[in-house]
Amino acid sequence: MNDAEALMQAQQAAAAWGATDMPRLIRNRENAVFSITTPQGRGALRLHRPGYQSDAAIRSELWWCEALARVGASVPKALRTRDGTLLHHLPDGRRASLIGWVEGDLMGEGGVPLSGDRAAHADLHRRLGALLAQVHRATDALSLPGDFSRPRWDIPGLLGEAPLWGRFWDHPQLSADESRRMSNIRAACRDRLQDYAATGPDTGLIHADVLRENVLLGDHMTLIDFDDSGFGFRLYDLGTVLSQTLSEPHSDAIRNGLVSGYGTLGPADLDMLAVFTLLRTLASVGWTMGRVPPGDPRHRAYIDRAFLAAERAL
Numbered sequence: 001m002n003d004a005e006a007l008m009q010a011q012q013a014a015a016a017w018g019a020t021d022m023p024r025l026i027r028n029r030e031n032a033v034f035s036i037t038t039p040q041g042r043g044a045l046r047l048h049r050p051g052y053q054s055d056a057a058i059r060s061e062l063w064w065c066e067a068l069a070r071v072g073a074s075v076p077k078a079l080r081t082r083d084g085t086l087l088h089h090l091p092d093g094r095r096a097s098l099i100g101w102v103e104g105d106l107m108g109e110g111g112v113p114l115s116g117d118r119a120a121h122a123d124l125h126r127r128l129g130a131l132l133a134q135v136h137r138a139t140d141a142l143s144l145p146g147d148f149s150r151p152r153w154d155i156p157g158l159l160g161e162a163p164l165w166g167r168f169w170d171h172p173q174l175s176a177d178e179s180r181r182m183s184n185i186r187a188a189c190r191d192r193l194q195d196y197a198a199t200g201p202d203t204g205l206i207h208a209d210v211l212r213e214n215v216l217l218g219d220h221m222t223l224i225d226f227d228d229s230g231f232g233f234r235l236y237d238l239g240t241v242l243s244q245t246l247s248e249p250h251s252d253a254i255r256n257g258l259v260s261g262y263g264t265l266g267p268a269d270l271d272m273l274a275v276f277t278l279l280r281t282l283a284s285v286g287w288t289m290g291r292v293p294p295g296d297p298r299h300r301a302y303i304d305r306a307f308l309a310a311e312r313a314l
Contacts, residue, residue, distance in 0.1 A: 018038050030052070063145065158283065185310045203234060277312075
């Protein structure tokens, strides 16, 4: 969907919330996102990409954000239409939703080194660890509705025959030797994850995409974009954070800050943190398949990052 088509659909969708201005395009990637102003305030209007999440899954994501915001967690609130619904259907079948606007700057960008010194990096990730703990604990106190539905970032979802983000070991840019190596990494991760699962680790709803691009720094640190959220190991959220720090010069301070801020991690969790970092890098290799143009350098960058993470974790 090009920008002009997205704008036409955004204008139709914005009317459901009583928008008082013209939608302004923020980005048009997997979801098209617009800024609009409504009687409830400014919001981020999303036009959801077809075929990724079901209606029930999107409504569940929005319900979760609404419930978290209600109890004071630092996440954006889902805003309901004038008819009181969380999800609006456009005439062509596309779905739209609205999230309350959060002022702030992105924590960072993948592939771009963080600014600041070692102490600043540690403090930033201590705050992020505390935010993730807040979201996880607040979630555990909620009573989910009976029709709540989200994907599962469990062992099959990460390492099964049909992982949520694709069969990373079959990436077309892998050589034959690399494909065998990736399959061996997958098997080793599955063994480690099965052993870890037997210890009764903390599981539940997770964000599943805690990248720097999904953390805003303003009056408060805010976690945004729950599009990939689902049920899984809580440690996966921390591993996702660390997947972007493998080449940072202060990666040890970042890890220690994140762990300190999160708290409540036992020896078994700490022993598996590098494995969950690896699991996220493997998922990212699968994500590029079908989403990123064949000549894009991210394919090779993500593959090389996964092999680096495997060397450190296994």
